[in-house]
Amino acid sequence: MSLAAYQEVLCRMVASAAYRERFLAQSDEFPGLTPLELHRLRTVAAQPGMRVNTAIHRANRMAPLHQTLPFTCFLLGEQLRETLDRFWGLYPSESLQLDTECGRFTHFLMEELNTGRVTGAYVEEVLLFERACAELRLRKPPLLRVVRFRHDPEPLLAALAQLELPDPAPEPGDYHLAIDCRQGDADFYVLSDQAAATILAPRS
Amino acid sequence: MPSVPQPKLGVGLLFNPVLPEFVTSHADAFDYLEIIPDREWSDRGVDATPRYATLDASFDLFRRVRERKPLLCHSIGLSIGSAGLFDLGHVDQINRIQTELDFAWHSDHLSFARLPGEHEMHTAISMPVPYDQEVLQLIKDRVEHIRAEVPCPFLLENNVYYVDAPDQEMSEPEFLNRLARESGCGILLDLHNVYVNSRNHGFTPESFLRDLDLSQVVELHIAGGDDLLGFYTDAHAGPVAEPVWGLLEDTLRAAPAVSAVTFEFHESSYPMLKTEGIVAELSHARRIWDRYA
Known part of the structure; x- marks a missing residue:
């Protein structure tokens, strides 16, 4: 399967400039390649177009996240690039599917928030809100979701819809925002504490 | 291909997420709709x-469009050139939606993007296959399977590439010509890809078109x-690149089997194009189509 080995090296060079540098420095140590394939890979690795491939690879990996988590990406601001570098370093691209990539990134970002590597007053609640919306667009049950907010979600989400930070800051507190798709299109409403407790109570 | 002439569909539009309203309110602006099915489903993985x-x-909309106009299927997920992977499940899925939406034909890209493994890898960019006899045979066998499984014509699209591997056994037109003749697939000729490659790799698009068997182009x-980064890319950014209009004229004049001309733009370009811009591009294409088709 020499062609498969050729394609694997080429793909990994596209995904990682560091891998590309390592290949250029130590290409004799990469197994399974014919002399012609080695020659081709050395040649393309040194071509300036490989930087274009990598830039497009990154932009295309970014697209599903930006499409499904636009408010979260906005809130991450200057942290976004380094966060994505860490995410992509841990998780090689498996799929351009929105749901797969979005779910994996949500899990990763929650860990980053828990360890304090990523910070932001609204990131966690907005991330969980956007993830729930993304799943509901695919009609994933349950079709009634409740997302807990630590700030008043109405002014917060209204500002984010304009890609702005809320000003003044939304009132802190314990809010439960329902996303209800049981009748088709999503309906959003803030629940009372009692209603939230009823919906969130474990079923016996 | 095209041993059986395809119906002349006219000028169409590649669907994207900003287009549902346009498709409904400007149905007269396009003769058919081309969809990227992979963007309209969630794939939980081969296992x-x-x-x-x-x-x-999306599928509700496509069913409504299909009542009045032809649909084409343009997939991005097969990765037909992957040496270690041929996704039979993807072919089955194309067949399922073909049964439902009755495409005039379906297509994918002459490239690879996926690597098999415990955790499959996706390059998120279509990579060129080497134009060698070994790869030609690999892809011919796969085209044979696809044509047996999906009961409508199958086309492969010429790729865009930013690096150029040396010492390939065939040129790109020669590879496409042989693939079409020997496998029975048609050619989806992306004129912008030809233009992009010509600018980045120093050849003339006219020479490419001269070498390509245009009778195979559908x-x-x-x-x-x-x-x-100093390159011209296939970003689908906004209106059609001006030189591509000339290539469209040249190709339609010389390629009698061409049945459809599809305008593609990325949804991020919509603020630049707006509805009027989309209509203008489709109208421009139609004026040329009407002269030669």
Whole structure:
């Protein structure tokens, strides 16, 4: 399967400039390649177009996240690039599917928030809100979701819809925002504490 | 291909997420709609059961469009050139939606993007296959399977590439010509890809078109691009690149089997194009189509 080995090296060079540098420095140590394939890979690795491939690879990996988590990406601001570098370093691209990539990134970002590597007053609640919306667009049950907010979600989400930070800051507190798709299109409403407790109570 | 002439469909539009309203309110602006099915389903992975979940809203729209106009299927997920992977489940899924939406034909890209493994890898960019006899045979066998499984014509699209591997056994036109003749697939000729490659790799698009067997071309793609890191890219940014209009005229004049011309743009370009811009690009294409088709 020499062609498969050729394609694997080429793909990994596209995904990682560091891998590309390592290949250029130590290409004799990469197994399974014919002399012609080695020659081709050395040649393309040194071509300036490989930087274009990598830039497009990154932009295309970014697209599903930006499409499904636009408010979260906005809130991450200057942290976004380094966060994505860490995410992509841990998780090689498996799929351009929105749901797969979005779910994996949500899990990763929650860990980053828990360890304090990523910070932001609204990131966690907005991330969980956007993830729930993304799943509901695919009609994933349950079709009634409740997302807990630590700030008043109405002014917060209204500002984010304009890609702005809320000003003044939304009132802190314990809010439960329902996303209800049981009748088709999503309906959003803030629940009372009692209603939230009823919906969130474990079923016996 | 095209041993059986395809119906002349005219000028169409590649669907994207900003287009549902346009498709409904400007149905006279396009003769057919081309869809990227991979963007309209969630693929949970080759080992998942069920593997695919289709987006209800999109398919409801496609069914409504199909009542009045032809649909074409343009997939991005097969990765037909991957040496270690041939995704039979993807072919089955194309067949399932073909049964439902009755495409005039379906297509994918002459490239690879996926690597097999415990954790499959996706390059998120279509990579060129080496134009060698070994690869030609690999892809011919796969085209044979696809044509046996999916009961409508199958086309492969010429790729865009930013690096150029040396010492390939065939040129790109020669590879495409042999693939079409020997496998029975048609050619989806993306004129913008030809233009992009010509600018980045120093040849003339006219020479490419001269070497290509245009009698095998069934569909044309037209689009615009953008500059990145000193290269011109196939970004589908905004209106059709001006030189591509000339290539469209040249190709339609010389390629009698062409049945459809599809305008592609990326949804991020919509603020630049707006509805009027989309209509203008489709009208421009139609004026040329009407002169030669």
